[in-house]
Amino acid sequence: MSKFWSPIVSRLTPYTPGEQPKIANLVKLNTNENPYGPSPRAVEAIRREIGDSLRLYPNPDAEPLKIAIAKRHELQGITTREVFVGNGSDEVLAHAFQALLKHGAPILFPDITYSFYPTYAGLYEVDYKATPLADDFTIRADDYLGHGEAIGGIIFPNPNAPTGCLMPLAGIERILQGNPGRVVIVDEAYIDFGGETAIPLVARYPNLLVVQTLSKSRSLAGLRVGFAVGHADLIDALERVKNSFNSYPLDRPAIAGATAAIEDEAYFLRTCQAVITSREKLVAQLSELGFEVLPSAANFVFARHAQHDAAKLAAGLRADGIIVRHFSHARINQFLRITIGTDVACQTLVDALKKQLA
Numbered sequence: 541m542s543k544f545w546s547p548i549v550s551r552l553t554p555y556t557p558g559e560q561p562k563i564a565n566l567v568k569l570n571t572n573e574n575p576y577g578p579s580p581r582a583v584e585a586i587r588r589e590i591g592d593s594l595r596l597y598p599n600p601d602a603e604p605l606k607i608a609i610a611k612r613h614e615l616q617g618i619t620t621r622e623v624f625v626g627n628g629s630d631e632v633l634a635h636a637f638q639a640l641l642k643h644g645a646p647i648l649f650p651d652i653t654y655s656f657y658p659t660y661a662g663l664y665e666v667d668y669k670a671t672p673l674a675d676d677f678t679i680r681a682d683d684y685l686g687h688g689e690a691i692g693g694i695i696f697p698n699p700n701a702p703t704g705c706l707m708p709l710a711g712i713e714r715i716l717q718g719n720p721g722r723v724v725i726v727d728e729a730y731i732d733f734g735g736e737t738a739i740p741l742v743a744r745y746p747n748l749l750v751v752q753t754l755s756k757s758r759s760l761a762g763l764r765v766g767f768a769v770g771h772a773d774l775i776d777a778l779e780r781v782k783n784s785f786n787s788y789p790l791d792r793p794a795i796a797g798a799t800a801a802i803e804d805e806a807y808f809l810r811t812c813q814a815v816i817t818s819r820e821k822l823v824a825q826l827s828e829l830g831f832e833v834l835p836s837a838a839n840f841v842f843a844r845h846a847q848h849d850a851a852k853l854a855a856g857l858r859a860d861g862i863i864v865r866h867f868s869h870a871r872i873n874q875f876l877r878i879t880i881g882t883d884v885a886c887q888t889l890v891d892a893l894k895k896q897l898a
């Protein structure tokens with residue numbers, strides 16, 4: 541801390557990202573990356589773009605990408621007016637905190653959730669109330685009803701992170717109906733692994749903003765592309781903040797690669813299904829080893845073992861060259877969050893756990 545720092549930065553608890561190890565050959569199951577790599581069409585589009593036109597500024601509205609996203613949801617009435625894109629969904633969420641959640645009243649989010657939310661709240665001076673999860677670790681829709689304009693808005697991931705638990709669309713609809721005067725942001729970073737997106741609700745709820753990422757189900761974490769779908773009024777607010785921050789949120793390779801990835805529906809469906817199949821197999825294997833695994837609709841599982849300390853298990857796995865995520869928060873410090881890798885990576889993990897539990 542220094543006298544040159546602004547008070548906001550001095551008070552800020554910065555987000556701690558998951559480890560990106562410098563050692564090669566680790567079995568990396570800690571930051572929910574997709575084991576299958578992006579669509580070959582996306583890789584080819586990026587190559588072409590790098591070869592042709594890096595001298596030129598990108599399209600400031602990332603128009604081709606917005607068109608591809610809108611087209612995918614055109615049956616739900618989505619046009620490019622209802623789509624916003626940003627440099628990873630982290631940036632989309634950051635703009636949303638400033639543009640839509642800052643009303644001088646606390647916002648609501650779950651107490652166990654994506655740890656960037658309290659960081660953005662600190663950065664943008666948005667007060668918040670962390671709302672406990674139910675005993676079974678799900679988010680209870682009832683806790684988010686009837687607050688009127690005493691709250692600044694609501695944000696939660698669906699499925700939640702790091703639990704993987706899904707809220708059915710009916711619960712989301714109740715939250716939207718219960719808060720007509722405030723924006724409800726549903727962060728769908730992991731929705732493509734078996735959940736049901738809230739995008740069809742956008743046409744009926746002008747207070748809904750759905751945020752998605754290409755980092756997980758499209759396997760483009762390194763390209764940094766995320767987007768939001770919502771009423772054009774909400775998108776206009778996000779554009780205002782974005783244009784006041786950086787007129788070119790996405791570079792040319794990102795626009796080209798992300799557009800091609802969105803258009804390659806067959807590859808997307810095939811790789812998501814492969815992850816889901818591996819997840820179901822891993823859940824069965826972990827359960828057999830005595831783990832309790834929360835029901836997951838994500839590309840990771842959240843599991844604990846009644847007889848074995850999670851921090852010790854994580855350290856033991858690490859010694860075997862396998863990294864998973866462990867959180868120190870008291871309510872979840874007996875869980876491991878394990879990203880679904882290839883079947884070979886999952887088997888390596890199961891074998892290492894068997895050895896430790898023996």
Ligand code: PMP
Pocket residue numbers: 627628629630631654697701727729752753754755761764765766
């Ligand atoms: N939301 C949630 C719930 C996440 O877990 C993540 C990934 N860390 C993100 C958003 C951000 O993803 P990205 O910035 O890579 O799009």
